[in-house]
Amino acid sequence: MFDTGKYFSLKGQTAVITGGSTGLGLAITRCMVGAGAKVVVLSFESGEQGQKALEEFGGKAVFYHFNITDTDHTQEMVDRIIAEHGPVSILVNNAGNHCKKFIEEMTVEDYVSVLNVHLVGAFALTKALFPHMKEQKKGSILFQASMTSFIGQPQVAGYATAKAGYLGLVHTLAAEGGSYGVRVNAIAPGWIDTPMYHKATDEDEVRRNKILGRIPMNKVGDPLDIGMAAVFLSSDAAGYISGSCLPVDGGALIGF
Known part of the structure; x- marks a missing residue:
């Protein structure tokens, strides 16, 4: 009998996940550990906070305090x-920050700060790991994109610029890494049941109804939906998928 399950397994692989101890990043960590991977989490959180968040994994996920905007030390951290953990075959660029302001209120410093975390930091980490993956002829690199990679939303100029920029990186790196067995993709989460979603909608019924009204499935997603998508795209089951951005949005991009 054909063993489909082995193609979805990440057993024996090591994944690096930025921001992997909170929110959607923690959901990705949980799913990748569940699929058999060892996970190295990089986060700006304190070591105590990060280690506490990863206690449930019993050593299958380890925490490193690192500011991904500290690009002068990115290669040192990757090395x-x-x-300490052997070959790395999976990288998930998930770390990010947010600045919600109308453009006339946003300073250039605000804008640059968001780009430094999302784009520059992710680029530096990817650049540091890319030769390693090419040499071992195996790698999956994921970027956490967004609905704002595709649609307009007010007050998030820096965030939307960064998330749209990921698509350019995905396309270019997929072209550069394809012949070496390095696949590069993105995930674009829709509205997901997170504290951020509840903060934005619990006291705003009009906004909540507007959001649900454009989602054909008429519900928001679960963080594990993003984690499972990350496992799939990193697994051999997605071995011929590269240069793509997978919306995990209940159909919101095509909703009317």
Whole structure:
């Protein structure tokens, strides 16, 4: 009998996940550990906070305090991870920050700060790991995109610029890595049941109804929906998928 399950397994692989101890990043960590991977989490959180968040994984996920905007030390951190945990075959660029202001209120410094975390930091980490993955002829790199990669939303100029920029990185890196077995994709979460979603909608029924009204499935997603998508795209089951952005949005992009 054909064993489909083995193609979805991440057993024996090591994944690096930025921002992997909170929110959607934690859901990705949970799913990847469940699929058999060892996970290295990089986060700006304190070591105590990060280690507490990862306690449930019993050593299958380890925490490193690292600010991904500290690009002068990115290669040093990558070299340390490989030395301590062996070959890395999965990278999930999930870390981010947010600045919700109308453009006339947003300073250039606000804008640059968002780009430095999302785009520059993710680029530096990817650049540091890319030769390693090419050499081992195996790698899956994921970027956490967004609905704002595709649609307009007010007050998030920096965030939307960064998330749209991920698509350019995905296309270019997929072209550069394809012949070496390095696949590059993105996930675009829709509205997901997170504290951020509840903060935005619990006291705003009009906004909540507007959101649900454009989702054909008439519900918001679960964080594990994003984690499972990350497992799939990183697994051999997605071995011929590269250069794509997968919306996980209940159909919101095509909703009317």
